[in-house]
Amino acid sequence: MSQKPLPGFRDFYPEQFAERAHIFETWRRIVRRYAFQEYDGPPLEPLELYTQKSGDEIVTQLYNFVDKGERPVAMRPEMTPTFARMVGARAQALRKPVRWFSLPQLFRYERTQKGRLREHFQLNVDIVGEADVLADAELVSIAIEIMSAFGLTDRDVRARVSDRRLLNGLLTHLEIAESSWPAVYAVLDKLERQPREVSAEKLASAGLDAATVDVVLGFSEVDFATIAARYGEAPAVREHVARFRDYLSHLDALGVGLWIRFDLTIVRGLAYYTGIVFELFDNVGEFRAICGGGRYDNLLKSLGGTDLPALGFGMGDVVIGELLRSRGLLRSNASPLAFWVAQAPDTADAPQTALRTATALRAAGCVVEYALRSQKLDKQLEAGRKAEARAFVIVDPSAADGAWRVRRAGHEDQLFTTLDALCAWATLHHESTP
C-alpha cells in the first residue's frame, strides 16, 4: 500500500492538525464577534453550479466526474456558488443583511508547486443585502482583526484597497473608451510585476495617448488624497471620491485605518467585482495574497435570480500558515496532558482505584492518561514523562498518609486522602478542557 496521500493533498498528523485548529479557532473567534453565523454546504455539487459562474474553461481545473446516477458533479473549487444557491433558496425568509461565514475545504486540479496545493481550507465571510459603504468597511475590518488576533501588526501586513467604481470614474474622466477598459485593467493588475515599457506599450496599443498612458502608469503610486485633490470635483468621479472618503473614515473609527493602503492596481476578477475590492499582503512581499475580496453586487442575480447587493472575502489556510510560521507566530492548540495516573504495584485492588481516579479527574474536565496494561511503577512514570504529562497522580490505596500522591516537577509531593479532595485541587490548579 502506498504510504502517501495523493499529490497536492495533505495528511494532518496531530502536530499539523493542532496548527490548523489554531488557525480555524482564531478565524471563528473573531468572525463570531462580528455576529456572523457559520454555515456549510456539500463538498460535492452539480458541475453546472461552477460552469454557470465561470464558464466551461473552469472544468480543466476541477475534480469533476459523472456520479453513479449519471449526474455531472464536481468537488467544490470555491464556496461562493454554494453560498449563492443557499441564500437564493431562502432569500425571502432570511434576515438582512445576511452575515454568514464558512470554513470549507476546496479542491482544484492545478499544477503542484511550492505553496500550491490541490486542496486548501478557506475562510469565506459574506454580507448580503446591504449596499452602504459601511458594510465594506465592516468587511475588511474583520480580515484585519483576524491578522491582529494572529499576533500580526500593521508593520507585518497591509490591506490594499481600491474601488472599481472610482477607477471606472477616473477612466471615464480621462476619456478612455469603455472598450479599452479591460486592457487597462489587465495592465493595472500586472503593473508591479511587468516592466514599465511593456505596460506603456500595451496601453498605447489599447488606444491611449501618451499623456493618458503616463497618468495610468502613475496609478501605482498615487495616494487617495492626491486623487481626491486632482479629480474630486470631476463629475464622473465626485460621488466615488466622496464614498471612498466615508469608507476611510469608517475604517479609522473601526480602529484599522493604519493597515489600509489605497492602491488602484488592485483589480481582482473582472466579471465579478463591482465596487470596493481589497487584498491583504505581508509587507515584505514574501508571500502571495493572504486574503482577497470585495463587493459583487450583480453576482447573486446572475447566478440565482436573487437581486441583492453582496460583498465578501476568502482567506486560505496555506498562505496565512506560511506567514505565521515564518514570523514564529504559528501556535498549536493541542490540549496538554494534565495528569498521568500511575498505580503503585502490589496493591490489592489496583488497577481499579487508578481507573476510578482517572474517571473522576476527567469528569472534572482534566486531560488524563494512564498505562493501558499492568506495569511496574517506574515504567508507568517513564511512559508519563514521554507523554509530557504536567503532573503525576500516584495511586496507592495502602498508603497510610493518603492514597493519592501528586508529583510535579519543581514542587513537593502533595498527598490527598480522598478522591474528592484531589479533584477539587485539580479543578483549581489545572486547565480543564473547554
Added chain:
Amino acid sequence: MSQKPLPGFRDFYPEQFAERAHIFETWRRIVRRYAFQEYDGPPLEPLELYTQKSGDEIVTQLYNFVDKGERPVAMRPEMTPTFARMVGARAQALRKPVRWFSLPQLFRYERTQKGRLREHFQLNVDIVGEADVLADAELVSIAIEIMSAFGLTDRDVRARVSDRRLLNGLLTHLEIAESSWPAVYAVLDKLERQPREVSAEKLASAGLDAATVDVVLGFSEVDFATIAARYGEAPAVREHVARFRDYLSHLDALGVGLWIRFDLTIVRGLAYYTGIVFELFDNVGEFRAICGGGRYDNLLKSLGGTDLPALGFGMGDVVIGELLRSRGLLRSNASPLAFWVAQAPDTADAPQTALRTATALRAAGCVVEYALRSQKLDKQLEAGRKAEARAFVIVDPSAADGAWRVRRAGHEDQLFTTLDALCAWATLHHESTP
C-alpha cells in the same frame, strides 16, 4: 440554477450548522479528556486504498473516478484505511499506544432513504499498540461518556458487547466445525430480526445437530454470568471468560458498568474484528446503531505492514442527531448576539462613535452588531430586536448624563460616561466568545 444540493447531501444553514457544531464540540471535549489527539487526512484518496481492504465490490458504493492525472481515486467512504496509511508511514516514530481521533466527512453512493444519506460526519477514535483488555475498556467508556455528555443516561442507551475470541471458544467447545462458523455468525447477526425457525433451519443446514442449534439460538438471551458458570472451566473458553471478567471489572471502575449488556449476537464485520466488539443502541430500539467498534488486531498488518494490535470505534452524526432531537437534547452552539449598537440620530460625529463602541466591545470578546447604514433610531432598535440582541447600547455623544446608554428587557437603562467603563461592565455581564 438548481436551488438544491445533490440527493443525499446536506446544506447546513446556520441553524443546522449550530446543531452539528454542538455534536462536534461534545465529541471533541470528551475525547480530548481521554488524551486523544485529533488528526485528519485527505477526503480524496487512491482508489486502491479502499479496494485493498474491502475488495472490488466496494467500488459500487463509492464516489470514484479517474482524476486529470489518470489516477483512479475515490472520495473517502471510511477513515480506517487513511488512518492505517498514516500510522503505517510513521509506525516506528509514534509514541505507543497511539491515541488518535478524527471527525471526517465520509461519502457512499447508497440508495437514499430516511436516515440514509450519501455523506455523513463520523467520529473515529482509535488506539494502536496495546493488546491488553484495559484498552478495550477505555475505548467503550469513551463512547459511553459521550452519550452522558449529550445528556443521555443508561436508561436511554446501552452498549451491547461481545468478544469474538469468547464466541469462537464457545463454538469450539460445542464442537462446531470451523467451516460452519461463518454461517453461525450470519445467523447470530440476524437473530433479533429473523424468525426463530428460519435461524434454526440455517443452523441445521450448516451441519449443527438439534441440541447445538438450541444452544446457539439461546445465545441471544444468555448473560455473562451464565456463560461463565456453564463454560468457564472449559479449556477452549477459560481464558476468554477470565479476560472478559476483567473487562467488566474495568468498566465498573471506569464508571460505565450500568450501560453494558453482554450480547453474543453482536458480530460486526467478519473479516475485520478479532476481539471485543460493541455497538451502542437506544433502549427503545427506535434507531439504528449509534456507534460500533472493537478490536481489529490484524488489520493494520494486512493493510500496511504495521503489525500492531489496534481497536477503535466510529460514531456518525446522523443517528446521534436523530436520537438527541427525539429526546429534546439536540442543543445549538450558536453564539447569541450580546449587543446591538445603535447611534442616536443627528449627532455630529455619528456613526463614528458607534463604530468605536462596536470595536471596543468586540475587542472585549462580545458578539456585536449594528446597522450597516444610517437609519433612524427606532429602525435601528427594531433591527436589533429582530436580530434577538440581548442588550442595546444607544450611543449619543451629545447626551449630558452619559454618551452610552445600555438598555435590556426587564432592567432600568444604565448610563456610562466612558467607553472603558462600558467595556468593563460588558466583560463582567456578558458572555464573551471563547
